[in-house]
Amino acid sequence: MKSEAIILAAGKGTRMKSDLPKVMHRIMDKPLVGWIIEALSPLCGSLNIVTGHGRELVESYIRDNFKNVKFSLQPEQNGTGGAVRCAIPNLDGDTELVVICAGDTPLIKTETFVKAAEYFTGSSSDLLIVSTILEDPGHYGRILREPDGSVKGIVEYLDASEKQREIKEINSGIYLAERNFLADAVQKIKNDNVKGEYYLTDIVGIAKAMGKRVSAYVEEDSLSLSGINDQDQLRAAAEVLEARNA
Numbered sequence: 001m002k003s004e005a006i007i008l009a010a011g012k013g014t015r016m017k018s019d020l021p022k023v024m025h026r027i028m029d030k031p032l033v034g035w036i037i038e039a040l041s042p043l044c045g046s047l048n049i050v051t052g053h054g055r056e057l058v059e060s061y062i063r064d065n066f067k068n069v070k071f072s073l074q075p076e077q078n079g080t081g082g083a084v085r086c087a088i089p090n091l092d093g094d095t096e097l098v099v100i101c102a103g104d105t106p107l108i109k110t111e112t113f114v115k116a117a118e119y120f121t122g123s124s125s126d127l128l129i130v131s132t133i134l135e136d137p138g139h140y141g142r143i144l145r146e147p148d149g150s151v152k153g154i155v156e157y158l159d160a161s162e163k164q165r166e167i168k169e170i171n172s173g174i175y176l177a178e179r180n181f182l183a184d185a186v187q188k189i190k191n192d193n194v195k196g197e198y199y200l201t202d203i204v205g206i207a208k209a210m211g212k213r214v215s216a217y218v219e220e221d222s223l224s225l226s227g228i229n230d231q232d233q234l235r236a237a238a239e240v241l242e243a244r245n246a
Contacts, residue, residue, distance in 0.1 A: 004095040005044040006087045009033050009103035010052025010074040015230045021054030023103040027238045032228060035106035037066050043113045044099055046092050050074050050083045079197030081189040088183050098182050100175040104228045106237055112219050116176055119217040126181045126212035130174035132222040140170035143216055151214040154201045172225040181212055
């Protein structure tokens with residue numbers, strides 16, 4: 001099955017308190033997005049990078065250091081669903097499986113993507129979410145499951161009932177999707193929310209309404225799924241990667 005990655009790298013990252021594009025902040029010898037590309041490359045023969053803020057800097061670095069990459073422009077920062085929508089027309093013609101990952105998760109491991117892809121195929125899924133279990137799930141979106149173990153939906157913390165907030169399985173923001181389903185589903189995402197953005201999480205409900213099978217692969221190493229949102233998290237991730245590569 002031909003796999004292609006969509007890496008979301010268009011964000012500004014205002015909480016980083018820097019003019020540098022978020023994905024260009026460095027850990028050791030490479031920017032955040034470089035770690036993601038290295039993790040995804042063994043699984044995905046083609047890498048589709050969605051750029052926006054500081055695109056010249058991001059694209060220049062990637063072109064100079066990696067092969068089999070292309071770029072899709074997200075001209076307006078209108079959410080993760082909007083980013084994927086911009087990337088769909090740029091997918092390779094023979095791509096069957098699309099892996100979607102944020103460009104600010106430098107601790108992610110290749111084996112996570114490989115095992116998730118195996119689970120996707122083995123479960124005959126149309127959409128798969130990489131999830132994890134947290135003892136203190138905080139304000140993350142919770143995974144809701146059907147009695148048969150398939151995914152019923154994702155409920156955001158603010159919308160969750162007290163019982164739903166007790167769920168410890170959370171959404172990592174990494175998705176695997178069948179290409180034709182994804183191309184159709186992202187066009188159905190609406191932006192009728194407070195921020196007026198297109199949220200990729202809405203794709204779960206869309207898939208269920210379309211009669212598609214949605215599953216979740218549970219990654220036991222929760223730390224490896226951590227995203228970077230500020231300088232403290234950047235320093236913490238650097239300590240992990242330095243220890244891992246020592």
